[in-house]
Amino acid sequence: MEPKKNPHLDVKRNSMLYFFMGMTFVLLMAYLALNWKTYYSEDTWDLGSVKVNEDLIEETPFLKLKLPDPPQPKIQSPPEIQIIDDEDDLEETFIKPNESNQDTKIAEVDDIQVVEDDIPDTVFFSVIENAPIFPGCENESTEKEKRECFQEQMLKHIRKNFRYPEVAQEMGLEGRVNVIFTVQKDGSIGDIRLRGPHESLEKEAARIISKLPKLQPGKQRGTPVKVPYSIPITFKLN
Known part of the structure; x- marks a missing residue:
């Protein structure tokens, strides 16, 4: 006969x-532990205290500077007034007037010295009052137009008389020759100075300038003066 267990006494039930x-x-205990909050009973925090060595504290000395007293103003003594009795005779100073009258003698014209204008002997083309005039530019109305006409006629003269030196062509020489010449007081050309890459080119430039016609001289305050003028002549092979 098998033993029977009481169902009310079964442990695994x-x-x-x-x-x-x-x-x-x-799980409930774990949740409460994670969300548990604590509060400090006091609102102040203990930050601790810092102790400073009193030996390291230096006292700043106070310097007392005595400024010098301001200079005393100089008191000028009033002018001394001398009282003279009425009986004494005083000599009054007579001031002679400078105004002319009918008895004043007028100086002669020959006795008056006239100072001559200090006009320089040479004035550059860019600053001269009346620039030299190239033949054919006399009818221009303004000074500016006369200067422009002068430069245009110079370029035409160079193109008309230009000739490339054979020696320079054979050697393949090219370059620019800087030419400076002076229009003399009588309108002639002189004092020609040249600077270029080769002597043959300089000679050709001098030949072109020597063929310039006689010009009207430049004037400063109506007086003829020497006027230097510079122009480059370019030599370039085709």
Whole structure:
């Protein structure tokens, strides 16, 4: 005959219920532990105290500077007034007037010295009052037009008389010759100075300038003066 167990005494009867109850209790305790908040009873924090060595504290000395007293103003003594008796005779100073009258003698014209104008002997083309005039530019109305006409006629003269030196062509020489000449007081050309890459080119430039016609001289305050003028002549092979 098999032994029978009492169902009310079976230990495993409610094991699953006890397990879930235990798990629920553990989770609840863990949740409360994570969300538990604590508060300080005092609002002040103990930051500690810093001790400073009193030997390291230096006292700043106070310097008392005595400024010099301001200079005393000089008091000028009033002028001394001399009282003279009425009986004494005083000599009054007579001031002679400078104004002319009918008895004043007028100086002669020959006795008056006239200072001559200090006009320089040489004035540059860019600053002269009346620039030299190239033949054919006399009818220009303004000074500016006469200067422009002078430069245009100079370029025409160079193109008309230009001739490339044979020696320079054979040697393949090219370059620019800077030419400076002076329009003399009588309108002639003189004091020609040249600077170029080769002597043959300089000679050709001098020949072109020597063929310039006689010009009207430049004038400063109506007086003829020497006027230097510079122009470049370019030599270039085709």
